Structures are given as structure tokens and as C-alpha cells.
Amino acid sequence: MSVAGTHLGSGKVRELFGLDDDTIALVASDRISTFDVVLPTEIPDKGRVLTALSAFWFALTDEIVPNHLLKVEDDGRTMVCRRLEMLPIECVVRGYLAGSGWKDYVATGAISGHALPPSLLESSRLPEPIFTPATKAATGHDENIDEENAAARCGDARYAAAREAALALYRFGAAHAEERGIILADTKFEFGVDRQGTLVLGDEAMTPDSSRFWPAADYEPGRGQPSFDKQFVRDWCERSGWNKEAPGPELPRDVVVGTRARYVEAFERLTGIAFADYVERPEVVL
Ligand SMILES: Nc1ncnc2c1ncn2[C@@H]1O[C@H](COP(=O)(O)OP(=O)(O)OP(=O)(O)O)[C@@H](O)[C@H]1O
Ligand SMILES: [Mg+2]
Numbered sequence: 001m002s003v004a005g006t007h008l009g010s011g012k013v014r015e016l017f018g019l020d021d022d023t024i025a026l027v028a029s030d031r032i033s034t035f036d037v038v039l040p041t042e043i044p045d046k047g048r049v050l051t052a053l054s055a056f057w058f059a060l061t062d063e064i065v066p067n068h069l070l071k072v073e074d075d076g077r078t079m080v081c082r083r084l085e086m087l088p089i090e091c092v093v094r095g096y097l098a099g100s101g102w103k104d105y106v107a108t109g110a111i112s113g114h115a116l117p118p119s120l121l122e123s124s125r126l127p128e129p130i131f132t133p134a135t136k137a138a139t140g141h142d143e144n145i146d147e148e149n150a151a152a153r154c155g156d157a158r159y160a161a162a163r164e165a166a167l168a169l170y171r172f173g174a175a176h177a178e179e180r181g182i183i184l185a186d187t188k189f190e191f192g193v194d195r196q197g198t199l200v201l202g203d204e205a206m207t208p209d210s211s212r213f214w215p216a217a218d219y220e221p222g223r224g225q226p227s228f229d230k231q232f233v234r235d236w237c238e239r240s241g242w243n244k245e246a247p248g249p250e251l252p253r254d255v256v257v258g259t260r261a262r263y264v265e266a267f268e269r270l271t272g273i274a275f276a277d278y279v280e281r282p283e284v285v286l
Contacts, residue, residue: 084192113146
């Protein structure tokens, strides 16, 4: 990786570089985190898949909400982006009951203050997609918060704009994915504000890292769903007996190969573009 610029920080997956006052480079590594712990084993090409899918969605959705993407570099993993002041919340949209949403529903009958119909099953489709903001925890696990709390963190008008944009993006992405046999069960967006004060979609968008993608053909409520994405490696981690605290376990070769294949397949099914073509010429997704 060689990016000119100031290293601003490392996320669990991305390296962030400042290029000038208005632009940054976001470089997606092949690191993988499960249960918020970065594992010692990398998944080859994962960073390129994340960048490729994000860029694909950014190009398709810029009329719904403007986004930060300026350019994808030839390495396929670096995005040059407008620098934003990020909102202090994660904008999660759920169309189905899974993960922490399912846990909250079982415990309280609600998620982030949205009362839901009784007797929904694990993985049930919700009557309407719901917006369930979470804190952006610097360390540890993000926590679901109610709308009032989220609005207090962002300001009411900003919060309402982010919620509407996130719901519109989810509806668009879920409909697109459904036509390709993939259920977008839930996804997380991060928004920021540019110099002009405009709300802009930042970070990554509707990738296997920020979303749950389920194969529609195998969908059946009442249980967890097999999936294209990280669930494969999450399931292996669950079975391995690891206590989910750092350091995480080394992944066996078949889990690495299987996880890489799932990331690539998610990209190819969602975009209709061969991953090899993207590697050759990243502009194909734009
Ligand atoms: N346009 C942008 N301007 C400024 N910061 C951005 C922009 N887009 C994304 N970011 C930030 O860059 C970081 C991306 O790194 P990464 O996705 O690896 O982090 P993470 O592991 O999800 O979370 P954390 O940063 O808390 O470790 C996030 O903190 C995100 O908020
Ligand atoms: Mg992130």
C-alpha cells in the first residue's frame, strides 16, 4: 500500500489518510473482524470487494443522497473521498429480524424504541424497514439507542435527514438485491457533513461487512440464515469455542478460501460484473 498523505488513523478494516484539507484516501485492507475483534488471518481480495461494492452503490445512488466518493484508484482498494465531519451515530436500517435487533426484540418486543408486532420469528421480514441508530463505540460493541438519544447527539434536523436518506438507500439496495436473489436483511450507513453543511453519505455502503446478505433461495424464518457474508466466518468462530475477546483465532485455510469466495460471489451477484474485470479496470463499477 503506498498512499501519499498523512496517516490519520486505522479503523478495524480501513486505513485513513489525509490528502489535503478537503480530501482523504480510504484504503480497505484484507483484515476481517468478527464480534468486533480483528482476526490475525487476512482474507485475500476482501478489501477490493468492499471498495468495489461501495463504489458500485455510490454511483447508483447519488441521486438519492450525495456521497463522498471522488475516485477509485487502480489498486481497486483505495477510494479518494471528500473529507467529512462524521455524525456520531451509526445509521442502521433493518428489514428483517437478526443479530442485535433479534436479541433486543426477544428481550423487550422492540428495537430502538420501535414497538414491533408480537410473535415475529428470528429472521422474520418486518412490516416496514426500520431505522435503528447505534452509538459509534471507539472500542467495544456498538449499542442500539433510541431515536431521542440519537437526535440529541446529531441535532434534530440532521438526524431526520440521515434517517430519511438511510431508509431510502436501504429500500433502493434491498429492491436491487432482491432482483438478484439476495436479501439485504440489514445494513449500516455512516453520514457526515461537508464544508457547505450538506449531509453526505460516507464510509462504505451496502457491503458484506456493513450488511447481512442472505441467499433468497434458502430463506426460511424461524432460524438464523446461511449467508454470503461474514456469517460463514462468524459461525466458524462460534463453533471454535473462542470467547470472542482479543486475540481472535487464526482461521483455517478452508475458512479463508470459503470466506473469500463468498465475498467475491456477493460482489458478482449484486453487480453482474466479473470480479476479474474489476481487478483489471476498477472503473467498471462506476
Ligand atoms: N469521508 C470521510 N471523512 C472522514 N472520515 C470518514 C469518511 N468516511 C469514513 N470515515 C471514517 O473512516 C473510518 C473507516 O475505518 P473503518 O471502517 O476501518 O473503521 P471501523 O472499524 O468501522 O470503526 P472505527 O473507526 O471506530 O475503528 C471510520 O471511522 C469512518 O467513520
Ligand atoms: Mg467501518
